[in-house]
Amino acid sequence: MLVDATSVPPNRGGVARYIAGLLDGLAALDVRVDVVVKPADLAWLRDTAPTHRYHPAPTWTSSRPLRLVWEQLGLPGMLRRVGADVLHSPHYTFPVLHAARTVVTLHDATFFSDPGAHSALKVRFFRAWTRLARRLARATIAPSAATVAELDRLAGRPRRPTVVAHLGVDRGVFHPPTDDELRAFRAAHGMADGDDWIAFLGTVEPRKRLPELIAAHTALTAAEPATPPLLVAGGFGWDDTARALLERAGDHPGAPLRYLGYLPLEELRAFLGGSRAVVYPSIAEGFGLPVLEAMASGADVLTTDRLAIPEVGGDTVTYTDPDAVPIQDALATMLADEPAARAARADRIARAGRRAAGFTWAACAERHVEVYA
Missing domain, CATH: 3.40.50.2000 (Glycogen Phosphorylase B;)
Structure with missing residues (x-):
């Protein structure tokens, strides 16, 4: 062979x-x-x-x-x-x-x-x-x-x-990060201990719907200034609109939108698992490996039910339509800090981790x- x-x-x-x-x-x-x-x-x-x-x-x-x-x-x-x-x-x-x-x-x-x-x-x-x-x-x-x-x-x-x-999923790489790994990630990217963020990981291309995600996050931040910043990691594909938005934003600590570019493999579990939410609003996936890696890393995942993603996420992730307003609404619900919302989030994360272990x-x-x- x-x-x-x-x-x-x-x-x-x-x-x-x-x-x-x-x-x-x-x-x-x-x-x-x-x-x-x-x-x-x-x-x-x-x-x-x-x-x-x-x-x-x-x-x-x-x-x-x-x-x-x-x-x-x-x-x-x-x-x-x-x-x-x-x-x-x-x-x-x-x-x-x-x-x-x-x-x-x-x-x-x-x-x-x-x-x-x-x-x-x-x-x-x-x-x-x-x-x-x-x-x-x-x-x-x-x-x-x-x-x-x-x-x-x-x-x-x-x-x-x-x-x-x-x-x-490689469980040697993708598992819930330790406190030390989270401190190191925050320090490496100019964040203070306890700072939150929303994560996107993937190639910047039209099917990933990054302009819609950025618009949703911008609107949510305007309505609720305490919304965590959106951190985007991954290489540029051929989405000129998203590329222009990310290049304009750059990578500035404290900004509401940051483009981190490629992250080392050893940082990914902290990036994913340490986030308040991983958002992956892709409309076309042959499998959806970023969703699985986020689940294995202990993340709360917001994605779409298009094509293969439900085979990965099952009922352990949150689904939304891939447009700005539905993304904004779903993200606002996920970020809510009431006791019931926190309990629902913990339940999703636990079930997602168990499901990821089967892949x-x-x-x-x-x-x-x-x-x-």
């Missing part, structure tokens, strides 16, 4: 979390695989899941266009050299001439169901590869039943049914092993 990990992005977000989690889950099952990886990611993945056998790809695969060329021309040779019968391509694209030996992961159906959430180029590219994978690949995997349903509805008949493998990378890996066989 060869896993192609060369699609790990430079920021090691997104698909990198999936690849690292899957390899860790396979190791927990005592399943060893071969992994091809870009040289820059070799030490990181080897530290994450050291029991596997790692092979460096050419250094020039750090260029995305050249990596796609290598995938078609060089990866088949790697498959032969390691003696693997099956290849796992974990991010849509795969060597077409070896499709019958390849398992492909399709993370998202929104290239079909919500094309306006992506650039036109991404829509054309990922629609084409999704259709090819479903027609040609040995098997396809998706992270949620909602994604499979959307693919079946919009992307044509597959060669065989797409398998659901829910993602997991493990070992369980995800078990589904993959079944498909690999």
Whole structure:
């Protein structure tokens, strides 16, 4: 079995979390695989899941266009050299001439169901590869039943049914933060002990509805000046409106809106679990990993019931419509400080933590092993 990990992005977000989690889950099952990886990611993945056998790809695969060329021309040779019968391509694209030996992961159906959430180029590219994978690949995997349903509805008949493998959460990283971790996070970001905040974590792109969240928070702050500041963490995608709002705000301690950019992985549980609320008003998710990570970190989560998110949150998170006024109203209710509101919040957080514990990378890996066989 060869896993192609060369699609790990430079920021090691997104698909990198999936690849690292899957390899860790396979190791927990005592399943060893071969992994091809870009040289820059070799030490990181080897530290994450050291029991596997790692092979460096050419250094020039750090260029995305050249990596796609290598995938078609060089990866088949790697498959032969390691003696693997099956290849796992974990991010849509795969060597077409070896499709019958390849398992492909399709993370998202929104290239079909919500094309306006992506650039036109991404829509054309990922629609084409999704259709090819479903027609040609040995098997396809998706992270949620909602994604499979959307693919079946919009992307044509597959060669065989797409398998659901829910993602997991790394409980070594995402768990309720300690008091020391919260003090360190506040100190690192210019906050005093006891300061509260509202958190958003994710790529800044249209489907995440950040302009609506910012408008909701602005209105709530105008009505109730004691509203905690909104702290946004994550990289810029292609949402020009949200980008302009965040760049204008900058990162100024004490301001009602702050853009923190990328946060180190070791800060995320404090950022999420220490917040008064994590707000993730996305309208299109293949799974909703930020919601799961927030639940595992002890956060009170406000999100939407669009696509896959209810498979993750169940009845342990609060749902809202993804527009400014409903977000404002729901957030105001969550931030209320009456005894009944505090008790309801504690109950949601406890139930969310128990639910999050059921999403493990070992369980995800078990589904993959079944498909690999």
